[in-house]
Amino acid sequence: MRVALAEDFLLLRQGVARLLEDAGFEVPWQAADAEDLLARVAADPPDVAIVDIRMPPSYTDEGLRAAHDLRETHPQVAVLILSQYVDTDYAFEVLSGEVAGRGYLLKDRVTDLEGFTDAIRRVGAGGSVVDPEVVDALLGRPRERSPLGSLTDREREVLSLMAEGRSNAAIAERMHLSPKTIEAHVHAIFGKLELEPTPDDHRRVLAVLTYLRG
Amino acid sequence: MTRLGDRGLRILATVLFATTLAFAGAAVVLHLLNDGVRSNLEASPLEAPVYLAFPIVGMVLAFRRPRLPFGWMLLVMGFFFVSPLPGYARYAAVARGGELPAGELALAIETPMWVVFVGLSVFLLLLFPDGHLPSSRWRWFARVAAGGFALQYAATLVGPSVSADYGLPGLGNPLRVEGLEWLLASFAVVPVGVVGGAAAMIVRIRRARDPVRRQQLRLLAWSAGVIALLYTMALLPAAFGVPRDSGVSNALGIAAAMSFTLIPVTIGVAVLRYRLYDIDVVINKTIVYGSLAVLTTGLYVAIVVGLGSLIGGGERSVGLSLGATAMVAVVFQPARQRVQRFANRVVYGDRSAPYDVLSHLSTRMTGTFETDEVLPRLARLLGGATGATRVEVWLRVGDRLHLEASSPPREPRAPALALAAGDVPQLPGASFSAPVRDDGELLGALALEKAPGDPVTPPERKLTEDVARQAALLLRNVRLIEELRASRERIVAAQDDERRRLERDIHDGAQQQLVTLSLATRLAQSSLGSDAPAALTDLLERAVEESKQAHAELRELARGIHPRILTERGLPAAIRSLAERAPVPVRVEAEPDGRLPEAIEATAYFAVSEALQNVAKYAEAGSATVSVNHRDGMLLVQVRDDGIGGADPSRGSGLRGLIDRIDAVGGRLEVESPAGGGTRLTVVLPLG
Numbered sequence: 001m002r003v004a005l006a007e008d009f010l011l012l013r014q015g016v017a018r019l020l021e022d023a024g025f026e027v028p029w030q031a032a033d034a035e036d037l038l039a040r041v042a043a044d045p046p047d048v049a050i051v052d053i054r055m056p057p058s059y060t061d062e063g064l065r066a067a068h069d070l071r072e073t074h075p076q077v078a079v080l081i082l083s084q085y086v087d088t089d090y091a092f093e094v095l096s097g098e099v100a101g102r103g104y105l106l107k108d109r110v111t112d113l114e115g116f117t118d119a120i121r122r123v124g125a126g127g128s129v130v131d132p133e134v135v136d137a138l139l140g141r142p143r144e145r146s147p148l149g150s151l152t153d154r155e156r157e158v159l160s161l162m163a164e165g166r167s168n169a170a171i172a173e174r175m176h177l178s179p180k181t182i183e184a185h186v187h188a189i190f191g192k193l194e195l196e197p198t199p200d201d202h203r204r205v206l207a208v209l210t211y212l213r214g
Numbered sequence: 215m216t217r218l219g220d221r222g223l224r225i226l227a228t229v230l231f232a233t234t235l236a237f238a239g240a241a242v243v244l245h246l247l248n249d250g251v252r253s254n255l256e257a258s259p260l261e262a263p264v265y266l267a268f269p270i271v272g273m274v275l276a277f278r279r280p281r282l283p284f285g286w287m288l289l290v291m292g293f294f295f296v297s298p299l300p301g302y303a304r305y306a307a308v309a310r311g312g313e314l315p316a317g318e319l320a321l322a323i324e325t326p327m328w329v330v331f332v333g334l335s336v337f338l339l340l341l342f343p344d345g346h347l348p349s350s351r352w353r354w355f356a357r358v359a360a361g362g363f364a365l366q367y368a369a370t371l372v373g374p375s376v377s378a379d380y381g382l383p384g385l386g387n388p389l390r391v392e393g394l395e396w397l398l399a400s401f402a403v404v405p406v407g408v409v410g411g412a413a414a415m416i417v418r419i420r421r422a423r424d425p426v427r428r429q430q431l432r433l434l435a436w437s438a439g440v441i442a443l444l445y446t447m448a449l450l451p452a453a454f455g456v457p458r459d460s461g462v463s464n465a466l467g468i469a470a471a472m473s474f475t476l477i478p479v480t481i482g483v484a485v486l487r488y489r490l491y492d493i494d495v496v497i498n499k500t501i502v503y504g505s506l507a508v509l510t511t512g513l514y515v516a517i518v519v520g521l522g523s524l525i526g527g528g529e530r531s532v533g534l535s536l537g538a539t540a541m542v543a544v545v546f547q548p549a550r551q552r553v554q555r556f557a558n559r560v561v562y563g564d565r566s567a568p569y570d571v572l573s574h575l576s577t578r579m580t581g582t583f584e585t586d587e588v589l590p591r592l593a594r595l596l597g598g599a600t601g602a603t604r605v606e607v608w609l610r611v612g613d614r615l616h617l618e619a620s621s622p623p624r625e626p627r628a629p630a631l632a633l634a635a636g637d638v639p640q641l642p643g644a645s646f647s648a649p650v651r652d653d654g655e656l657l658g659a660l661a662l663e664k665a666p667g668d669p670v671t672p673p674e675r676k677l678t679e680d681v682a683r684q685a686a687l688l689l690r691n692v693r694l695i696e697e698l699r700a701s702r703e704r705i706v707a708a709q710d711d712e713r714r715r716l717e718r719d720i721h722d723g724a725q726q727q728l729v730t731l732s733l734a735t736r737l738a739q740s741s742l743g744s745d746a747p748a749a750l751t752d753l754l755e756r757a758v759e760e761s762k763q764a765h766a767e768l769r770e771l772a773r774g775i776h777p778r779i780l781t782e783r784g785l786p787a788a789i790r791s792l793a794e795r796a797p798v799p800v801r802v803e804a805e806p807d808g809r810l811p812e813a814i815e816a817t818a819y820f821a822v823s824e825a826l827q828n829v830a831k832y833a834e835a836g837s838a839t840v841s842v843n844h845r846d847g848m849l850l851v852q853v854r855d856d857g858i859g860g861a862d863p864s865r866g867s868g869l870r871g872l873i874d875r876i877d878a879v880g881g882r883l884e885v886e887s888p889a890g891g892g893t894r895l896t897v898v899l900p901l902g
Contacts, residue, residue: 009726015733022740059722060782084725084769087779087791108762111732113740137794144799144837213790214801 001124004046005030006037006063007082008055016050016110023117034062041070045077048124052107053083053090064093071098078123082107086137088213091130095206103129103165128165128205135163138212147192155192158185163212165205220280227276230289234269237296244301247309253381256300261468264475265295271478282345287334288478294331295471299324300380307382321377322389326370332404333363338477339411342434343484348417355410362403369397412438430484437476444470588688589619596660596681597621600674604663608641609689610656611696615639618658618692646670648678652686657693660685702878703813710776710816717776720768728765732758777819785815789822789840796838797830798855804842810849814899817875818842818851821883821897824868825853833857833893849899854892861887 003025007013031037033056053063067079078101091104103123119129172179198204272288299320306317377385448470593605609618614630644661739754780788786804793800835857881899
């Protein structure tokens with residue numbers, strides 16, 4: 001898989017590139033700001049672009065805007081945003097519109113080799129990714145008498161994996177259960193939470209996150 | 215009427231007025247010739263000057279607004295009171311024993327005059343103040359009323375003689391026509407007409423938007439009410455069988471009749487005080503003030519004489535009645551002065567006692583109220599005292615004058631003016647301005663604007679200058695407060711800027727470095743291979759964990775210094791992130807409405823942050839709700855919880871800092887926290 005990088009902090013960029021190569025990805029190029037990123041994508045589109053949320057010149061939301069722009073110009077390129085903010089607002093911003101091929105990871109996820117590479121593969125395959133720490137923070141919020149309390153432990157685990165953007169197949173593999181079982185759990189969860197079941201398991205991440213946000 | 219030019223109309227008005235005076239003179243002469251004998255239905259010469267209010271105001275109106283019917287109506291109504299006809303009838307019948315011609319005729323013509331009077335009164339109510347009916351739907355009523363009055367006039371004219379009521383029994387009616395007595399039933403038009411007229415007034419008052427117009431209408435309505443009341447009272451003794459020429463009936467009858475002068479008087483007041491018909495005030499002041507003086511004197515005399523005769527008992531001891539009159543006079547003297555002052559006030563408003571304004575000022579300035587109210591109050595008081603249409607208070611800030619207050623208030627605010635060589639420049643639109651100085655230093659200026667034709671008199675100038683002197687301390691205070699607020703705002707803004715910079719440095723610097731460090735350690739660990747000693751791998755694993763921990767803590771630290779999400783994503787998002795971190799369930803209801811000024815967003819955010827911290831620490835709440843709304847140009851932020859309440863805003867340094875911040879942006883904080891009933895913190899912040 002061809003995975004490109006856009007990050008302005010030199011040492012970090014080099015470290016991540018090294019990590020990617022060690023993990024077996026091809027890193028065709030690296031960019032240091034949004035303009036550079038868009039130009040290089042146009043010249044040599046990768047499968048996945050890992051983009052820092054803030055880059056020169058304004059160091060605010062260049063990464064987000066680039067992700068939106070790329071949706072128009074190169075919809076087949078998946079974008080994984082790296083950010084230091086746990087606030088769900090940013091995750092929602094990344095996933096707004098089409099959720100396919102979009103992901104939001106916290107920067108220190110790069111030290112979690114397995115999780116990081118798994119996320120890259122998922123988003124490259126057209127899925128969605130939300131950093132587990134963001135999901136944990138959401139799930140761990142104190143809530144008033146909520147149907148969430150009526151979920152079993154297993155169902156809770158399935159819910160949190162759904163909120164991370166995983167498909168039924170991915171959840172099944174991770175929990176070492178059959179996809180049929182997972183389907184049943186999902187059905188039960190949606191019933192308990194009184195959520196509309198979504199047609200495919202790719203788009204439901206937004207519905208689940210919205211529910212959890214309250 | 216329309217064919218005559220304005221000049222022709224004015225001549226006509228003068229002629230009518232002169233005729234009225236001539237009639238009045240004739241009435242006095244006849245009264246003397248009759249040895250002062252007269253019936254209750256005739257005005258005594260003592261009362262007559264009072265009724266001159268009708269032709270006087272009528273003439274003024276006919277001169278100034280000849281196309282309006284009211285001047286003419288008042289002129290005609292004036293005839294009613296000064297009519298010499300009954301005097302002539304009496305003279306012809308009694309003194310000259312029927313020698314003089316047309317004595318009975320005179321009385322016959324006089325008898326139905328009251329119908330004209332009442333009819334015109336009703337139409338006055340219907341047509342005031344613009345000379346048209348309230349709406350076209352009233353046309354049928356106007357026609358019916360006019361018809362009714364015409365019928366009543368005709369019926370009375372040709373009806374049975376009532377000469378006995380005039381104290382002249384035995385006189386016949388030369389215009390008598392038999393068999394039409396039933397027409398007298400048209401008397402019903404009187405109460406119907408009066409009620410209809412009153413209804414028309416009420417309709418107009420309710421419809422009137424302009425408060426000045428409402429005042430004009432209310433005055434007339436009030437006087438109509440008084441007249442009606444007095445008339446009812448005058449009729450009561452008759453209902454109880456008290457004879458018509460007893461003292462009580464007499465007095466009430468006089469009072470009722472005199473009350474009619476309220477009509478021209480209130481119209482006159484409306485003209486003067488409330489600028490009805492925009493009539494030039496200067497000329498009329500003398501005339502109407504003169505009439506006022508006459509009115510008060512006349513009323514005074516009438517009451518004294520009436521009551522005197524009531525107590526004195528009429529024909530009995532002259533000395534007793536004189537004494538009684540003298541006593542009543544003494545009693546009523548102070549009342550007369552009060553009535554005079556009251557009349558002044560009614561006509562001229564506060565202008566009658568301008569220096570009362572100054573003492574008002576001193577009293578009110580020592581009361582405690584919002585700084586924002588002080589200057590507008592000053593402007594209002596000065597406006598009322600000088601009759602100015604606008605008063606402005608200018609405050610000097612640096613080398614410019616800013617408009618701080620004006621009465622009536624002005625939107626949008628006028629721009630600042632530069633000083634002219636260190637002194638007050640020409641203020642646009644001002645008829646007069648007085649600088650406010652303290653110890654030689656220019657603090658600001660007071661400016662008056664008056665209507666053209668209403669110049670600023672020397673006493674008004676002096677008053678303005680005196681007020682300016684008193685206002686010096688006031689302006690100094692206001693300026694200090696303004697400067698204080700501005701400097702607070704600057705301090706808070708500077709602090710916020712610093713924190714933003716600090717957060718950015720941490721985020722972009724130290725945080726990035728920590729992540730890079732963890733990554734490098736992880737890469738090192740993974741490059742060790744499977745044959746590396748477990749101790750080494752474990753050590754590196756711990757190193758990674760430690761630096762991740764450090765990174766997370768640094769992240770939280772940076773957020774505490776300044777929440778980046780507030781700057782980047784706005785207030786609702788930042789509040790949601792606060793809610794996500796709260797230890798109790800927090801519901802957020804925020805109306806997103808675009809970005810707000812930085813200081814406002816920061817204050818609102820810190821208010822919610824502080825409030826939620828207090829909820830976590832003290833409230834023992836089950837849940838909390840944060841709501842953010844926009845209302846009338848203000849931002850309303852509320853944090854409610856369902857905890858134990860009893861919050862004391864004076865405790866807790868966090869709240870102190872928040873209050874300072876809220877003050878700096880000109881906002882307001884309220885805490886409601888009944889014991890056991892949860893807590894509600896409300897912050898109101900001005901937007902733009």
